[in-house]
Amino acid sequence: MPPQAALVNLSPAELSFLRSTLSQTPPLRLDVTKGPRDFRSMRAEYDVLPSANGSARIALEDGTEALVGVKAEVEKTPQTPVLGEQDDVDMSNGDEHSDGKGQGQNAWVQVGVDVPGFRDDDALPVFLASMLAESLLASGELKDRLYINRRFHWKLYIDILLLSPPLSYPLGLLSMTTHLALLTTHIPSLKSEKDEDPLFDDDWDAASPLYPKSTSKSSARDKPPVIILAIAVGPNIIFDPAKEELAVADAVLAIACTTSSSSSTGAKIVSIRTIDPPSHLTPPAVPNSMNSATGGTAPDSSAQALTMREMLATSGVWTPPRGGMKRGLVSQVTKMVVEKGGVAEEIIGALAGIETG
Amino acid sequence: MPLDTSTYSLALLRLDGRRWNELRRTHAQISTQAAADGSSYLEMGNTKILCSVTGPHEGRASGQRGGANGRAKMEVEINSAAFSGTDRRKIGRGDKRTSEMEHCLREAFGGVVLAHLYPHSTITINLNILSQDGSLLAACINAATLALVDAGIPMTDYLVACTAASSASASAADNASADDPLLDLNALEEQELPFLTVGCLGDSDKVAVCVLETRVRMERVEGMLAVGIEGCKRIKGILDDVVKGYGKRFG
Numbered sequence A: 001m002p003p004q005a006a007l008v009n010l011s012p013a014e015l016s017f018l019r020s021t022l023s024q025t026p027p028l029r030l031d032v033t034k035g036p037r038d039f040r041s042m043r044a045e046y047d048v049l050p051s052a053n054g055s056a057r058i059a060l061e062d063g064t065e066a067l068v069g070v071k072a073e074v075e076k077t078p079q080t081p082v083l084g085e086q087d088d089v090d091m092s093n094g095d096e097h098s099d100g101k102g103q104g105q106n107a108w109v110q111v112g113v114d115v116p117g118f119r120d121d122d123a124l125p126v127f128l129a130s131m132l133a134e135s136l137l138a139s140g141e142l143k144d145r146l147y148i149n150r151r152f153h154w155k156l157y158i159d160i161l162l163l164s165p166p167l168s169y170p171l172g173l174l175s176m177t178t179h180l181a182l183l184t185t186h187i188p189s190l191k192s193e194k195d196e197d198p199l200f201d202d203d204w205d206a207a208s209p210l211y212p213k214s215t216s217k218s219s220a221r222d223k224p225p226v227i228i229l230a231i232a233v234g235p236n237i238i239f240d241p242a243k244e245e246l247a248v249a250d251a252v253l254a255i256a257c258t259t260s261s262s263s264s265t266g267a268k269i270v271s272i273r274t275i276d277p278p279s280h281l282t283p284p285a286v287p288n289s290m291n292s293a294t295g296g297t298a299p300d301s302s303a304q305a306l307t308m309r310e311m312l313a314t315s316g317v318w319t320p321p322r323g324g325m326k327r328g329l330v331s332q333v334t335k336m337v338v339e340k341g342g343v344a345e346e347i348i349g350a351l352a353g354i355e356t357g
Numbered sequence B: 001m002p003l004d005t006s007t008y009s010l011a012l013l014r015l016d017g018r019r020w021n022e023l024r025r026t027h028a029q030i031s032t033q034a035a036a037d038g039s040s041y042l043e044m045g046n047t048k049i050l051c052s053v054t055g056p057h058e059g060r061a062s063g064q065r066g067g068a069n070g071r072a073k074m075e076v077e078i079n080s081a082a083f084s085g086t087d088r089r090k091i092g093r094g095d096k097r098t099s100e101m102e103h104c105l106r107e108a109f110g111g112v113v114l115a116h117l118y119p120h121s122t123i124t125i126n127l128n129i130l131s132q133d134g135s136l137l138a139a140c141i142n143a144a145t146l147a148l149v150d151a152g153i154p155m156t157d158y159l160v161a162c163t164a165a166s167s168a169s170a171s172a173a174d175n176a177s178a179d180d181p182l183l184d185l186n187a188l189e190e191q192e193l194p195f196l197t198v199g200c201l202g203d204s205d206k207v208a209v210c211v212l213e214t215r216v217r218m219e220r221v222e223g224m225l226a227v228g229i230e231g232c233k234r235i236k237g238i239l240d241d242v243v244k245g246y247g248k249r250f251g
Helices: A012-023 A123-138 A141-145 A171-183 A302-310 A327-338 A343-356 B096-112 B136-151 B187-192 B218-248
Strands: A042-046 A054-060 A065-076 A109-114 A152-162 A226-233 A236-239 A251-259 A267-275 B026-030 B038-044 B047-057 B073-080 B122-131 B159-166 B181-183 B195-201 B207-212
Touching: A012 A226, A012 A236, A042 A171, A042 A343, A054 A171, A065 A171, A065 B122, A109 A123, A123 A141, A123 A152, A123 A171, A123 A226, A123 A251, A123 A267, A152 A171, A171 A226, A171 A343, A226 A327, A226 A343, A236 A327, A251 A327, A251 A343, A267 A327, A267 A343, A327 A343, B026 B136, B026 B218, B038 B136, B047 B136, B073 B096, B096 B122, B096 B136, B096 B159, B096 B207, B122 B136, B136 B159, B136 B195, B136 B207, B136 B218, B159 B187, B159 B207, B159 B218, B181 B218, B195 B218, B207 B218
Parallel strands: A109 A152, B073 B122
Antiparallel strands: A042 A054, A054 A065, A065 A152, A226 A236, A226 A251, A251 A267, B026 B038, B038 B047, B047 B122, B159 B181, B159 B195, B195 B207
């Protein structure tokens, strides 16, 4: 995982203070009004672009703002030559391929992330785009819905624009905006049948949502995944970290979840990844015992410096965390996310509330 | 030609139902983004622009931090979203049309902003085109003006812009009223008619920007310019109301 480029300008003493406030129980966050599970407040709107199939904009209170436009275009499916007997293109009444189950391809969904100040091929946008694409494609249901017939399919372009400079790690914001945009994406309804050249209804009111609303109350509606960022600081788990909080994190987890229809939990995990915390790149503090100006002895070699640092682990002198996360902590985070009334359910519910309310 | 505007002479109504001298619905907001020094959002019909201004600030570490002669350096970046048009099209950094627009904005605002007050510093204007439907350059100029006002950067006057076209065609020569110049074009009209973008300083008749890329008969230019300048005055009124309306919230 590539480390983050933007770093906070905090001194080792400030980092140490921040870390100790975050690791006490209960943790005291940078914004003291927030608990460990609270997200930053946001303003969200959808259907903001007239020329896109679906769009959404979310602005966080700190000024970070993202805009997502989803566009669907019809594309010809390349016909791969197969050996042996071939079944002809189907214009008759057979209905074996009508639902598109298992027909989708990953290449039909393309995610592009544009972050101001970064080139398109820089590590951060590329990494963010692949993370988002991975979570979208994980369930396999989305790409199957893009199937039109054996000769044509929809190509879904998801273009994500970060309108402000990335003040904090933007993955959570981008994912929530994409979620809202996909939730409101409509594709024109098909009028042609079977393997004919596709012809669409030009009435937008007849367009069908990409993520159809559930007909019955009992089964939860299938929804696009949301990526939730969580950091571990000491024994504490903190969600939706600010930039400064990321700078002292022991480990960062990105958990993509979606609503579950069957299981007893509130949500199900689609994918999970660790992200290299930017705290690795913070400068370590020099303790008095290693500083000859304050009566200590400066280490002669780097090996000696390492052993001296090893002994300072609990002294409160800032040493960048070496990464790694206890297995128990990972399971604790996932449990907090997926349980009934957990973080995932809360977020997905809140975003659904924007669309319906 | 994708479509025909020759129907204009029949009812003197344009494709979207406007008269020759009507602007599209123009709506603007300022201070839309908390993280920027100044920001604005402008809609001219279906053309939607988001603009943010950073600065005056110390420029990037490499190269010259400010402009020459103790003046601030203007930087303009235009980013056109891939979903902005009818078909999805990704426009790269080095696109010629975009860099030409950037240059035009840089030159135009270089003359309006009191850059000598900020030596050794840079003013960056970032424009995001969210949706395009004609009058792109004009909308960019208007959005940038609002964002600069929001950033509190001193300027001599508003720089407002508008497009105007000549609807005259050989076939409509017998109908004198059918060769009206048209104000504020949308994308379809832009594709078909010769048009110019004119930018004025506030309510005055001083033209700061004039871009004419299509062929047009000489005697038509004057009429187009006159209508364009008239349109600029109306847009100035709209932008002024936006700024004053925003100021009232703090009054």
